Amino acid sequence: MECLHGTALRHVEQRTPTNVRATDDIIACEVPVALHYNAVPFAVLMATPCDLADLALGFSLSEAIIGPHDAWQLDDVLEELEGFVVNMRIPEARAARLAQRSRPMPSYGGCGICGSASIEDVLRMPAQVSSQLQVDESALHRALDTLHQQQPLNAETGATHAAGFANARGELLLVREDVGRHNALDKLIGGLHGHNIPAGDGFVITTSRASYELAMKAAQIGIPLLAAISAPTTLAIALAQSTGLGLVGFARDRKCVVYAHPHRLRRTTP
Incomplete structure (x- = not known):
């Protein structure tokens, strides 16, 4: 199979208003x-x-x-x-x-x-998140600033999501990529378990919206804070509020919106 490393080459036409060029493009496999x-x-x-x-x-x-x-x-x-x-x-x-x-x-x-x-x-309800971890805003932005440097598949293809796990200082410990946002998070969860990294000792950032299934998966394994670069859904917010999961959306450009359990993300003064 050609997709053993997650990408494949395809012949394409690159078109501009003045030119058409035949070339090869690196495509994310699904x-x-x-x-x-x-x-x-x-x-x-x-x-x-x-x-x-x-x-x-x-x-x-x-x-x-x-x-x-x-x-x-x-x-x-x-x-x-x-x-x-x-x-x-x-x-x-x-x-x-x-x-x-x-x-x-x-x-x-x-x-x-x-x-x-x-x-x-x-619509199953995970147990309450037991971790008492609180994260400084500066740590969240530090992790987001470095996430793009650890997305080799997306750098090649522009087509994959990433999920990263950072410690309380905002240092990324593990990143996984996939065309599916939920797959990226599942790969990250499997990697955390395989590396014996406690889920309650850090937080997750994801390059997608914060959908219900992402919130559910995060809460299921005891992650205390989930931050996404795009918006959450109503069901994701409801689940986060019910389980003690801190939920952050629009986390980019040194800004964010906190949708559930704001105590999880401590305000960092300029």
Whole structure:
């Protein structure tokens, strides 16, 4: 498969009012990634095919398929003709509960909850965020200032979202990219778990809007603050308010709007 590193070359025409030029362009890949638990298919994600182990683990944690202390095993990541299959082994009790949650449709790159079979599956309420972390505005802006330097896929293609995790000082510890904003966050969550980085010890910034599924995933694993460069939705705000998640939107150009739990983001005086 040509997309092993998340990008592929395509022949294109670059057009201006005075010129047409044939050239090659670097394009972000989007392929189906099937997640199988205990040899049973559960979901197909449309994702960028890099950091797939992180994606599978992060999706499993953020969707409450497994808990942070559950035993699990990544059996293999298999390349197929047009995509990948990720096989995970989870506890039988978890697999039995999972069998009650049907996802008969694929989840597309812009939607983390497409294919869920019921409203109850979608609108589940995570536990309260237990972290007491508060972050200075200056730390948020410091993390945002450095995020663009750690987005190699987007630098090449202009087509991917990024999710980054920063400590309380605003130092980025981990960044993941994907064509889907929810996939980028799931990859980040899987990376945090794999690197033994406590979710409650920092905050997440994302280069997208703050949709419900992003707020839900962040709260599910105990992230205390989620900041997005674009707007949140009403449902994301409601979930953040209910769970103790600090929610920030329009975080760019040294400005931001706080939508939930403003105590999470301490005002930095000029």
